[in-house]
Amino acid sequence: MIELQGVSFGWPDRPPAFSGLTLRIEAGEKVVLLGPNGSGKSTLLKLLNGLIDPTAGRSFHDGEEVTVQRLRDRDRARRFRRECVLLFQHPEAMLFNATVRDEIAYGPRQLGLADVDARVARWARELRLEALLDAPPFHLSGGEKQKVALAAVLALDPRVLLLDEPSANLDPRTAGWLADYLLGTRATVIVSTHNLSMASEFGERCLVLEPGGSLHYDGPIERALADVELLEVAQLAHRHRHRHGAGEHAHMHLHAWETPG
Numbered sequence: 001m002i003e004l005q006g007v008s009f010g011w012p013d014r015p016p017a018f019s020g021l022t023l024r025i026e027a028g029e030k031v032v033l034l035g036p037n038g039s040g041k042s043t044l045l046k047l048l049n050g051l052i053d054p055t056a057g058r059s060f061h062d063g064e065e066v067t068v069q070r071l072r073d074r075d076r077a078r079r080f081r082r083e084c085v086l087l088f089q090h091p092e093a094m095l096f097n098a099t100v101r102d103e104i105a106y107g108p109r110q111l112g113l114a115d116v117d118a119r120v121a122r123w124a125r126e127l128r129l130e131a132l133l134d135a136p137p138f139h140l141s142g143g144e145k146q147k148v149a150l151a152a153v154l155a156l157d158p159r160v161l162l163l164d165e166p167s168a169n170l171d172p173r174t175a176g177w178l179a180d181y182l183l184g185t186r187a188t189v190i191v192s193t194h195n196l197s198m199a200s201e202f203g204e205r206c207l208v209l210e211p212g213g214s215l216h217y218d219g220p221i222e223r224a225l226a227d228v229e230l231l232e233v234a235q236l237a238h239r240h241r242h243r244h245g246a247g248e249h250a251h252m253h254l255h256a257w258e259t260p261g
């Protein structure tokens with residue numbers, strides 16, 4: 001269970017990324033995080049992963065407060081890092097090993113898990129990375145890097161998955177595979193996305209962040225996706241001019257596809 005009590009965060013010398021967030025996410029919930037560029041989605045996921053501390057308020061994981069200081073304790077950090085993983089928005093931030101095999105094995109090895117090779121084999125197979133296991137991650141395509149980063153976090157079999165725009169760069173087959181995986185997992189999942197065509201596949205509950213502000217919406221994803229005004233706030237819908245031959249008209253446009261951030 002994840003709980004935020006009046007959480008605010010501002011990067012140094014910047015206006016607040018968000019303020020006064022209070023919410024509770026039960027074990028196993030699937031939550032989609034929407035909001036315009038710069039509204040604080042990545043920042044919130046980093047905070048939930050204990051990489052940054054709230055500037056006000058408190059963040060809890062299974063009733064235990066999460067702070068950078070508390071995660072300096074080795075045993076606590078090991079437990080937390082095993083249970084709660086973050087897929088960064090830019091996979092390059094996560095890839096630093098010599099081969100794809102080592103990349104997927106890194107987390108399980110660091111945490112001293114027994115069945116590292118079996119985990120590598122399983123996630124390489126699931127994400128169709130077998131032919132790339134000996135390749136250096138830096139030589140891969142954008143989508144292949146994203147798949148390796150995903151395999152690396154899934155190999156920990158975490159209880160909480162924080163995914164920052166996971167379907168950016170993924171081909172439709174792999175994005176569909178991910179949606180199926182998320183549907184079937186018992187893990188708690190929080191996914192940020194701009195991809196409306198995948199949003200309802202990724203979760204049932206939707207949080208919409210306002211830039212610099214608070215939570216604009218917390219409710220069923222289907223209701224959010226049917227609410228054009230709300231989608232305009234999240235900058236996922238906008239009035240758009242179209243040229244058709246000699247004519248021109250304007251109408252609402254939904255952003256179906258994610259672009260790499």
Ligand SMILES: Nc1ncnc2c1ncn2[C@@H]1O[C@H](COP(=O)(O)OP(=O)(O)OP(=O)(O)O)[C@@H](O)[C@H]1O
Pocket residue numbers: 011012014017035036037038039040041042043044089261
């Ligand atoms: N490391 C940082 N240092 C300073 N400011 C930052 C840092 N990371 C993010 N910010 C600022 O914090 C705000 C929130 O950024 P964040 O990346 O969380 O937004 P986001 O909702 O994930 O955006 P996007 O949809 O573009 O990925 C932005 O104004 C951004 O410029």
